Amino acid sequence: MDGGRTKRAALDAVTMAHGGGGRAMRRLIDEIIVPAFDNPLLAELEDQARIAIADLARAGDRLAFTTDSYVVTPLEFAGGDIGKLAVCGTINDLAVSGAKPLFLSCGLVIEEGLDLAVLSRIVGTMAKAAREAGVAIVTGDTKVVQRGAADRLFINTSGIGVVPIGLSISAARAQPGDVVIVNGSLGDHGVAILLARNELALSAEIATDCQPLHDLVATLLAACPDVHCLRDATRGGVATVLNEFAERSRASIRVDEAALPVKDVVRGACEILGLDPLYLANEGKLVAIVPRSHARVALEAMRSHPSGSDAAIIGEVIDAARPQVVMRTAFGGERMVDLLSGEQLPRIC
Amino acid sequence: MSLRFADEFRDPVKARALVGEIEKLAVPLARARGRALQVMEVCGGHTHTIFRYGLKAMLPEDTLEFVHGPGCPVCVLPMGRVDDCVALARDPKVIFTTFGDALRVPGSQGSLLHAKAAGADVRVVYSPLDALKIAREHPDREVIFFALGFETTMPSTALTVLQAQREGIANFSLFCNHITIIPTIKAILDSPEIVIDGFLGPGHVSMVIGEGPYAFIADRYHRPIVISGFEPLDILQSLWMLLQQLADGRCEVENQYKRVVPENGNAQALSAVDEVFELREYFEWRGLGSIDHSGIRMRAAFAAFDAEKKLSVPNVRIADPKSCQCGEVLKGAIKPHQCKVFGTACTPERPLGALMVSSEGACAAQYQFARRA
Numbered sequence: 005m006d007g008g009r010t011k012r013a014a015l016d017a018v019t020m021a022h023g024g025g026g027r028a029m030r031r032l033i034d035e036i037i038v039p040a041f042d043n044p045l046l047a048e049l050e051d052q053a054r055i056a057i058a059d060l061a062r063a064g065d066r067l068a069f070t071t072d073s074y075v076v077t078p079l080e081f082a083g084g085d086i087g088k089l090a091v092c093g094t095i096n097d098l099a100v101s102g103a104k105p106l107f108l109s110c111g112l113v114i115e116e117g118l119d120l121a122v123l124s125r126i127v128g129t130m131a132k133a134a135r136e137a138g139v140a141i142v143t144g145d146t147k148v149v150q151r152g153a154a155d156r157l158f159i160n161t162s163g164i165g166v167v168p169i170g171l172s173i174s175a176a177r178a179q180p181g182d183v184v185i186v187n188g189s190l191g192d193h194g195v196a197i198l199l200a201r202n203e204l205a206l207s208a209e210i211a212t213d214c215q216p217l218h219d220l221v222a223t224l225l226a227a228c229p230d231v232h233c234l235r236d237a238t239r240g241g242v243a244t245v246l247n248e249f250a251e252r253s254r255a256s257i258r259v260d261e262a263a264l265p266v267k268d269v270v271r272g273a274c275e276i277l278g279l280d281p282l283y284l285a286n287e288g289k290l291v292a293i294v295p296r297s298h299a300r301v302a303l304e305a306m307r308s309h310p311s312g313s314d315a316a317i318i319g320e321v322i323d324a325a326r327p328q329v330v331m332r333t334a335f336g337g338e339r340m341v342d343l344l345s346g347e348q349l350p351r352i353c
Numbered sequence: 354m355s356l357r358f359a360d361e362f363r364d365p366v367k368a369r370a371l372v373g374e375i376e377k378l379a380v381p382l383a384r385a386r387g388r389a390l391q392v393m394e395v396c397g398g399h400t401h402t403i404f405r406y407g408l409k410a411m412l413p414e415d416t417l418e419f420v421h422g423p424g425c426p427v428c429v430l431p432m433g434r435v436d437d438c439v440a441l442a443r444d445p446k447v448i449f450t451t452f453g454d455a456l457r458v459p460g461s462q463g464s465l466l467h468a469k470a471a472g473a474d475v476r477v478v479y480s481p482l483d484a485l486k487i488a489r490e491h492p493d494r495e496v497i498f499f500a501l502g503f504e505t506t507m508p509s510t511a512l513t514v515l516q517a518q519r520e521g522i523a524n525f526s527l528f529c530n531h532i533t534i535i536p537t538i539k540a541i542l543d544s545p546e547i548v549i550d551g552f553l554g555p556g557h558v559s560m561v562i563g564e565g566p567y568a569f570i571a572d573r574y575h576r577p578i579v580i581s582g583f584e585p586l587d588i589l590q591s592l593w594m595l596l597q598q599l600a601d602g603r604c605e606v607e608n609q610y611k612r613v614v615p616e617n618g619n620a621q622a623l624s625a626v627d628e629v630f631e632l633r634e635y636f637e638w639r640g641l642g643s644i645d646h647s648g649i650r651m652r653a654a655f656a657a658f659d660a661e662k663k664l665s666v667p668n669v670r671i672a673d674p675k676s677c678q679c680g681e682v683l684k685g686a687i688k689p690h691q692c693k694v695f696g697t698a699c700t701p702e703r704p705l706g707a708l709m710v711s712s713e714g715a716c717a718a719q720y721q722f723a724r725r726a
Contacts (some may be wrong), residue, residue, distance in 0.1 A: 278712070331407075333405070333406045333407045334363060334365065335363050335365055335368055335406040335407070335408075335585045336365035336368050336369060336407075336411060337406050337407020337408055337409075337410050337411045337585075338407045338410050339404060339405065339406070339407040339410075339722040339723060340721065340722050340723055340724055342720070342721045342722070342724065
């Protein structure tokens with residue numbers, strides 16, 4: 005196997021030469037990256053993208069700026085790949101402030117030996133995701149490291165967006181009486197990745213929920229401008245986001261287990277593996293806390309959008325002495341929903 | 354993948370009805386004793402269900418208490434055995450395979466997770482057969498499977514060893530830490546500080562061993578036991594059956610989990626276990642000390658698959674940390690939150706005692722699901 009791999013690597017894989025700053029690197033950038041991302045700011049090929057402040061100021065009064073690194077394995081999985089994740093994830097970090105996402109950077113750390121076809125495919129999905137979301141990838145960097153120094157491909161994206169005047173969404177604004185809404189089924193991404201790793205000899209039809217959420221957020225804010233809290237529920241799932249809200253707002257949040265939207269396949273995988281969908285990762289799900297008076301209109305607005313058709317009210321902020329998240333179990337009991345300790349590990353018996 | 358769900362065993366309406374019946378039985382029984390009834394659920398799987406579904410909050414307060422028993426295999430693993438694992442895993446020719454739960458169990462020199470971070474080749478598997486597969490793929494490395502668990506996991510380990518023997522795989526071995534539940538229940542019953550009115554018997558273990566081995570609990574120690582399933586309604590129904598026995602003045606072995614547990618267990622599984630394993634003279638449990646005939650080792654005929662025979666295992670014995678009260682919690686002498694270091698020096702991020710490690714450990718379950726609720 006190794007012999008074949010080495011031979012093929014010599015022909016159509018990334019080598020250290022591609023990171024050397026010379027011709028090979030130039031070719032990689034000119035032939036794969038720039039044509040895919042294709043936009044005037046990037047095409048200038050300066051060391052930085054230059055963005056007119058006046059253009060930004062027209063969209064709002066504050067800049068939103070965020071960064072995230074993506075190290076998912078495997079690189080490609082049902083419904084997406086690391087590239088789509090790197091674009092949507094950073095867009096979503098901007099979107100949950102209410103910002104309109106505008107520009108992204110793209111830093112690639114490539115392990116030598118990565119198949120150029122794989123790289124090209126992933127850069128292609130990044131470009132497509134950015135185009136569909138209406139953002140431009142305007143600056144970037146490419147590094148190649150020796151075998152073993154990275155796992156095939158890591159991507160960092162930073163993003164800039166503009167927050168419209170008047171919005172003040174914050175994790176610290178949850179108040180007793182508010183309701184908690186999610187935009188759809190929980191845990192799809194976590195289970196899709198778990199199954200894609202092929203370690204479990206389980207197979208099921210489940211794709212990542214990876215999607216950009218800024219348009220859904222705009223729809224929600226148009227219907228309910230006074231959204232109190234908004235976060236996308238990625239690593240650590242909805243349970244983690246709710247704990248952050250409870251902690252920052254010094255409020256108790258109660259979740260109704262029977263109201264949680266969870267697909268049968270995800271429930272099944274959780275049953276078998278001893279996982280809890282409330283802690284599973286999502287890549288296209290947000291948690292919103294809105295005033296009770298606007299609960300219905302917020303829910304209907306989300307349901308009217310393709311990214312929120314399965315939106316549901318899953319709980320409420322209750323008046324209680326200490327910041328905590330509790331769950332009314334479908335069985336009729338009540339328990340705490342704590343932050344996760346370490347990874348979510350399957351039980352052994 | 355097609356899946357049937359267990360929703361019928363999680364019906365809140367039936368639950369309320371059962372809780373009503375339990376209350377009717379429990380109140381007079383507790384009043385007659387002048388204290389809350391103490392029911393030990395032996396198995397960590399039950400502990401998990403009790404916390405996860407919030408059963409405690411549904412039951413009459415101060416009338417009925419759960420004592421969380423020793424049935425969480427990673428929780429009762431002594432520090433010395435973890436140190437042995439780490440020593441084996443550090444050998445560069447070894448690939449050390451383990452169930453995920455065991456990764457974070459603290460030894461005196463850190464956990465397997467620490468060893469992994471420091472460069473040891475430690476891999477999580479979901480079945481011993483996965484470990485055997487790794488052995489086939491890496492004939493130049495010794496692949497050790499960290500075998501642990503009660504009778505529930507013993508048959509699959511035994512069958513994997515038999516498979517390795519049939520295939521003549523020379524680079525596969527077990528670090529055998531299997532334990533058996535019956536001597537442990539007996540040790541708990543012999544312990545003077547114990548107040549237990551009855552037991553919920555472990556469902557998965559019983560699927561292998563059947564109902565017979567529990568007879569001594571009823572006959573000699575005069576305590577009722579009900580073998581229970583793992584869904585919340587299973588536990589409530591078993592509890593109700595147990596209280597019914599107490600109310601009638603009966604002490605019997607009853608089986609609530611008949612849909613899974615045959616009266617005589619699983620003969621095929623038992624015969625594989627018997628072929629590969631035998632009892633150790635004694636085995637050290639975290640918190641409980643040494644219990645005679647509670648540990649399992651491989652028979653001499655399988656020495657070629659026994660890591661303790663093939664490699665050098667330091668076999669260190671380390672005393673439990675002084676402030677750790679896992680033993681008292683395991684015996685039911687104190688509740689998790691009554692331990693001096695619960696939630697302070699001992700948390701799931703930095704567990705001092707093993708009960709804080711696994712989601713089936715009484716302390717971790719209490720910390721995660723009921724610390725403040």
